[in-house]
Amino acid sequence: MAKNGFINGALQAGTLFGILAVASMAELASGGGGGHDYAMALRKSILYFEAQRSGVLPPNQRVAWRASSGLFDGKSNGVDLVGGYYDAGDNVKFGLPMAFTVTMMSWSVLEYGKQMAAAGELRNAMDAIKWGTDYFIKAHPEPDVLYGEVGDGDTDHSCWQRPEDMTTSRQAFRVDPQHPGSDLAAETAAAMAAASIVFRGTYPGYANLLLVHSKQLFEFADKYRGKYDASITVARNYYGSFSGYGDELLWAAAWLFEATEDRFYLEYLAGNGDALGGTGWSINQFGWDVKYPGVQVLAAKFLLQGRAGEHAAALQRYRQNAEFFVCSCVGKGPVNVPRTPGGVMYHQRWNNLQFVTSASFLLTVYADFATMSGRGAVRCPAGAAQPFEILKFVKSQVNYILGDNPRGTSYMVGYGASYPRQVHHRGASIVSIKRDPSFVSCQEGYSAWYGREAGNPNLLDGAIVGGPDEYDDFADERNNYEQTEAATYNNAPLLGVLARLAGSCGGLKEEEAEAAPLANRTSSWSRHTAPSPIEIEQNVTRTWARRRRTYYRYSVTVTNRSPRKTVRELHLGVAELRGRLWGLDEARYGVFQHSVEEVDLSGHIAVDEEWLAYLGSFRYLRVLKLAGCKNVTNSAVWALSGMSTLKELDLSRCSKISDAGIKHITSIESLERLHVSQTGLTDNGVVAISSLKNLHFLDLGGIRITDKAFQSLKVLTLLEHLDIWGSEITNKGASVLNAFTSLSFLNLSWTRVTCLPILPTVRSLNMSNCTIHSICNGDTNVLIHLEKFVISAASFGNIAEVFSSILPSSLTYLDMSSCSLSNLYCLENMKNLEHLDLGYNRITNDAMEYIADIGVNLKFLSLSNTEVISQALCVLAGTVPSLTTLSLAHTKIDDSALLYISMMPSLRILNLSHTCIKGFMIENSEKILSMSALEELKHLESLNLDGTQLTDDVIPPLASLRALKYLFLQSDFLSDPALHALSSASNLVHLGFCGNILSSSGLLKFVPPATLCVLDLSGCWILTGDGISAFCRCHPLIELRHELIQELQKKCGGTSQLRKSRQPQQVKAKVAKAKLADICFVDERIKYSKEELMELQHLVKSNSLMYAVQLPPELQRSI
Structure with missing residues (x-):
């Protein structure tokens, strides 16, 4: 079993998780990437586009299992929209990704057309581009009109049909001056401009035609600005424009300049760089x-x-x-x-x-x-x-x-x-219409072809x-x-x-074969992780075989490395235990069956049908977490059906679980909490869940539930937590939400719900990435007592109407990031607000008054990536007495802002990264160190100044910040003196000094504070291996991070000679209450979280302690 038990000694071979993992990666590293036929891959990659063609297929069509389709596209709109590409595995023609596809194909030809010609694929690549541009010409019948989608993703996804059999809607959707779509029009302009260069030498007339369309589309996109998914709303759940249209306008201008050399487009690109991002x-x-x-x-x-x-x-x-x-x-x-x-x-x-x-x-x-x-x-x-x-x-x-x-x-x-x-x-998974011309209906495709375990009939x-x-x-x-x-x-x-x-x-040139070592991968460490007071060393001491099974015995040495602490209690646990334990017979397995209450195996692919059969015998198991266990199948879940004590089951992201598996679960009447997000459930499985009448918590996120299926859940009147993000629910389905009279948490993000009924008990509501028109049915006479409201990247019909149904004084948490807001009048009277995220909005100085008015209880405020400047912070000074966290990252604030920030007395975490701060100001020709203002912040624990313009001489004031524990400094102008100035930072625990100009001699002269645990010098490229090794020997308790560390560890044969491990080992346990007769065994109720397990994985193997187990005679000696 995994993650359960303090069991010592001999483990079966299958438990060698750490060793096996290392062997696998070493093999991978030594396997080179040679031997690939890139020309063949190129041919196949271009061939794929012929399988995606819509319209009348040409005589030279090479993908023979496809036939003509979409032959009436645009007819109902009075325009010819036959042709183009299906985007992926469905039968919809989405304009935005199609245009990007054509742009990138064209760019590929422009840069590497000669190599394509040498491989005999240039003509095929140009044909693939032209298939797209021919369609764009049709889709642009007027200068200010562009058709951006044919077909409806919602109806299309309810059917599984070959494109040749389509019976779904083929409605066409367009953008025009009244319904703008700058991103769609500009991307199409970019595609046609890039393609015009491709065809300039072979089809100059066609190239000129593409340029005419491209210029008209760019002018249309720039003149009538707006996101296309606000006009073609059916695209939002499939290809929503989250980045806005600024990038596409610049993209189109760049391609038009490349195609025309017209300086107008270069001036547009240069002049709008700031405004459009x-x-x-x-x-x-x-x-x-x-x-x-x-x-x-x-x-x-x-x-x-x-x-x-x-x-x-x-x-x-x-x-x-x-x-x-x-x-x-x-x-x-x-x-x-x-x-x-x-x-x-x-x-x-x-x-x-x-x-x-x-x-x-x-x-x-x-x-x-x-x-x-x-x-x-x-x-x-x-x-x-x-x-x-x-x-x-x-x-x-x-x-x-x-x-x-x-x-x-x-x-x-x-x-x-x-x-x-x-x-x-769809097309590849159903027999070709040329082989079997029998009509495949909407639902027949799902029943006969979608669920087949065999491979697709068409390649x-x-x-x-x-x-x-x-x-x-x-x-x-x-x-x-x-x-x-x-x-x-x-x-x-x-x-x-x-x-x-x-x-x-x-391959690469011969002289390039010896490349520099790859930089370390992004690490998963937390900036606020405390060091461990112990070092653990584990080794295999003996092996033996019994009944064709090989067992290993481990020894463990635990060393107290803390100069300030005494370790009073230490628990060692077994992680990733996949085989049997020596001496642990069926009677001793009973200790788990009678004692374990909670098992967390989230994310482990080893968990399969055999595992669940074993866990199904745990008689008192109350919580079972299997999130992300990809080998858990419907038949495996059957083993859990008799568990009468199970209260919580997490099957999130178990991709093999479908409706059949859910039907097994419905027999567990004791279930109160069920997580099945991102599984293979359909409406039938959701309807089956309605029989679990004791559910208080239900997570159906990422499942495309329809209104009809959702309405079947209204019998679950005890629900307190409901998560249905990414579903197909509309206002019709949402109308039954008031049946959940105890509901306090509701997540509707990424749904089609625009209006909510009155939900008086809901305290936490998430409608991120939704279009919100009203809550409480727009009844302004009703106020709900929301405490947490998350509406990141949402759009609004009338934002004032939305907030008019919320009692302002009840809100304590509000996330309005990425909402394209410029005015904050909706914040009025939110006097109890504690968390406010306004990042990635168009907020300017004028909006700060609203924040100041409700700042009395604010503890968290994010203004990152906004248009706020230093003078605006003057309004906040003195009005946010409780503010502990402030982020101004990626704004244009300068050093004058520090004076205002110093008037926020409770600040503990301050993020000023990528701002215009230099650390000094010039007043009356005198240089004043602006960092000194931060000395007023007596509680400041974390300060991020990465990406600023600090120089060595402005760093000393930071050392006097007595509460400072976490400091991040990255600048092109920092060197040895800056690091030395921080020796007197008396409480510093983590120092990030990445990418600075630090020499090895400067590092060795650095006297680190006694409290320092982590020194991150990643990107300090002047440092040498000798300098790093010398520092590590002098300061073995400091974890030094640098690209050369890995190489030095290999030379030293591991980490022990370079630095001492300080990874935390925090394993939670309960002391058993049950007494089992005649079993002399440590009865522990173990609870591992995934994070705790991951902390153990870097070790050779986790070890534990076993009592009353008879070892083989040759190993019978004291441990």
């Missing part, structure tokens, strides 16, 4: 929604090519952000993109590979731009990134996709020996699926759309990268 946003993600990194790379290209002219200064700011993107991706930036254990970049579970392919393209072209311009390396905080290093990293990402990963799975369908067979794709050759999760795990199941659905925008950016790799014979 191009020079302000530093982002490490690029895709169909967020175009800023793409704009920044294009602008950098113009600069490097000497085309900037008088706009060089503005384009230099674009270039800085482009290099932020590059550095973050290759692991040398201030905020690095996380990576999985297998080494691929990781952003999110749902279709993560779209960001890997798009980033790989930008990295490739930027490295080539840098090389061709003669500029060489990209300067990053963690050291220079040479072009060949960048390209080598890109190659590792491509190789991972093609199969060089821990699973050995190619995530390109049809490439390699092992690839996904159950791609979430979706070349498609790149969503890919693995953060642990490199992947479930090849058709209903696992987050991982197995492919999309056109996954493939489009990779065309150029594959062509580039194929053109260089699949």
Whole structure:
């Protein structure tokens, strides 16, 4: 069993979690990425687009299992919209991702067309682009009209049909001056401008036509501004425009300048960089929604090519952000993109590979731009990134996709020996209409084809699926759309990268083979983690075999390393226990069956049917958490059906659980808390849940529940907590919410609910990413007593009407981040507000009066990424006496703000990162250290000044902040004296000094405060291994972080000679109350959280203590 028991001694071979994990990664590291046929991958990747075609297929169609479809698109609207691409595994034509796809295909051809031609694929690539641009010409029948969607995602997703059999709605949706869509129109303009360059040499007339449409669309987008999903609302739940339209306007301008050399577009790009975010946003993600990194790379290209002219200064700011993107991706930036254990970049579970392919393209072209311009390396905080290093990293990402990963799975369908067979794709999963022309109805597709365990009958050759999760795990199941659905925008950016790799014979130049070591992956440590007072060393001492099973005996040494503490009690636990324990027979297993009340196995893929059969015998188990256990199936859940004491069951993110599994659970009448978010449930499973009448807590997040199914839940009158984010519920379904008379928590984020009924008992409401028209049915005579209201990225019909139904004095927590607000009059009379998040809004100085008026009880305030400047803080000074946390990150405040901040006496956490603070001001020609003002903050514990312009001479005042425990300093101007000045910071626990100019001699002269536990010097590239080693020997209790640490540990044979481990070991336990006769065994009731388990995983193996167990004779000696 996992995570249960203080059991000592011999464990079966399957328990060697730590050792096996290390062996697996070592094998992966040594396996190289050679041997891939990039030309074949390129051919397949282009071929995939033919499977996505809509309209009348041409005679040279190579994907033979497809036939013509969507032949009446646009007819009901009086326009011809036949053609274009289906975006992914459904049958809808979404304009925004389609336009991005065409833009990226065109860019790939423009940069690497010669390599495509050498591979014999340039004509096919141009045909793929033209299939898209032909459709865009049709979709743009008038200068100020653009059709942005054909089909309805809601009705489409209720059916599983071949595109040739479609019976779903084919309504077309458009943007126009009354219903603007700047992002959609500008992205389409960018696509047509880029494509015009592709066709300029072969079809000049067609290229000119594309330019005409592109210019008209750009003018339309810029003149009538607005987000397209506010006009085409049916797109919001599928391709919502979360980044707004500023990035697309700049993107279109850049491509029009590239296509025309018209300085008007360059001036637009340079002059609107601040207003539209191009020079302000530093982002490490690029895709169909967020175009800023793409704009920044294009602008950098113009600069490097000497085309900037008088706009060089503005384009230099674009270039800085482009290099932020590059550095973050290759692991040398201030905020690095996380990576999985297998080494691929990781952003999110749902279709993560779209960001890997798009980033790989930008990295490739930027490295080539840098090389061709003669500029060489990209300067990053963690050291220079040479072009060949960048390209080598890109190659590792491509190789991972093609199969060089821990699973050995190619995530390109049809490439390699092992690839996904159950791609979430309607056309591929149903027999070809050419083989069986029988009509497949809407529901027949689901019943006969969607649930089949066999692979798809049609090969979706070349498609790149969503890919693995953060642990490199992947479930090849058709209903696992987050991982197995492919999309056109996954493939489009990779065309150029594959062509580039194929053109260089699949590898890098010989002289580039020895690249610098990869920077460390983004670590998961917390800035506020306290050090452990102990060091644990564990070793295997003996092995033996019995009945074809191999057992291992472990010894453990615990050393007290704390100079100030005495360890009075210590519990050691077993983690990831997968096999039997030596000497633990069925009678002794009873100690668990009678004592364990709570088991948390969240996120562990080893948990399967056998595990649940064992857990099903735990007679007094009250809480079972299996969230993210991907091998838990419907049949496995059957083992839990007889558990009469179970109160809470968590099956969140168990992708193999569907309606059949839920039916087993409905027999557990004792259940009070049920988590089934992001599983394979449908309406039938939700209806089955309605039989669990004792439920108080129900999490159905991420399940596409319809109104009809949701209404069946109204019998659960005891519900207090209801989470239905991401469902298909509309106002009709929400009308039954008042049946839950005890409901206090409600999450409706990402739903289609716009109006709520009167819910007098609800205290916490989340409607993030919703369009909100009213609550309480718009009845202004009724006031609900909301305490927590989360509406991040929401839009409003009338914000005043929404807040008119909430008792202002009841609110204590309000998150209105990313709501595009410029006025805060809705905050009036919220005198009890304690938490207020206004980040990413258009708030200016005028709005600060509203905050000051309700500031008396505020404890948390975020104004990050707003337009607030220093003078605005004057209003807050003296009006927020209880404020403990303030974030002003990424604003334009300067040193004059520090005086006002010093008048906030309760501040404990202050984030001033990426602001204009320099640490001094000039008054009457005299330099005054502005940091001295912070000495008034007697309780300040955490201060973040990363990304500011501090110099060495302004640091000493920070050392006098007596309460300061966490300090983060990163500036291009800090060096040895700044570090030395902090020796007198008497209570400092964590010091971040990343990316500064620190020498080895300066490090060795640093006398750290006695309290210092962590010194983070990541990116201090002048440091040498010898200097770091010497410092670690002198200060073994300080955890020093730097890129060279890993290399030094390998040379030292581990961590013991370099520094002492201070990882926390905090394992919770209950002392057993039950007494079991004749069993001399430690009866403990164990409760592990996932975080506690993860803290143990870095050890060779967790150990524990066993009594009254007979070891083999050769091992019978005192422990």
